[in-house]
Amino acid sequence: MSTQLSNFRYFFLARIYDAALLWFYQPLVRRLVEAVNAEPGNQVLEVGVGTGISLPYYAARKHVTAIDCSLPMLQRARKKAAEHPKVQVELQHAAGEDFQHEAGRFEHVVFCNSLSVVENPSALLGAYYASLRPGGHIYLLNHFTPERGPLRQLDRLLTPAGKVLGFKSFFPLSPLLAPDAIVRTHRGRAGYWRIVHIQKPLLPTC
């Protein structure tokens, strides 16, 4: 998604985003960040941080670099970061596709409801997985289209609406995963919203 289009969409969404998602979404975000906090390694990258819903939950020892391509969302995240000065956070205006960083710099990469809004989720996830330190972690919080059943059909049907609104309605998990990745999932509401924890093996697999 271009930065201009993202700025336009999220100019409106930024105002209502937190209130709209608070009731079911925030506990999942908290759970995800607590999983990050529980792991060793303090260098965290969050891609598509939005209004910064996740920021208050990071432990003070974590150093969080948080990027977003939408200025209105980032402005709210800056406010939230200022309200939680103990959290070490560096906010940057950048698209995940363009963000320059040394390979191996981050031990944890977080996508909270942001992987399904990028142009090419598989390519972006693959690139971050490749640049992740061996033994490092990627955490995804997203809706994932089930392998079968009515929700799969519904996600397909909603694809055109998703395109207009800027997200991928039809979003199955398995095509996104690297073959060597160690994957654990926590299922949220009806298994539709999930936290997916992907770990890169310490040693390359043959």
Ligand SMILES: C[S@@+](CC[C@H](N)C(=O)[O-])C[C@H]1O[C@@H](n2cnc3c(N)ncnc32)[C@H](O)[C@@H]1O
């Ligand atoms: C649905 S919101 C989620 C925000 C936040 N992570 C949360 O959980 O509330 C998606 C966010 O991803 C950002 N975004 C979309 N495409 C992006 C990209 N290519 N690179 C970085 N951020 C992107 C949007 O600007 C928006 O703030």
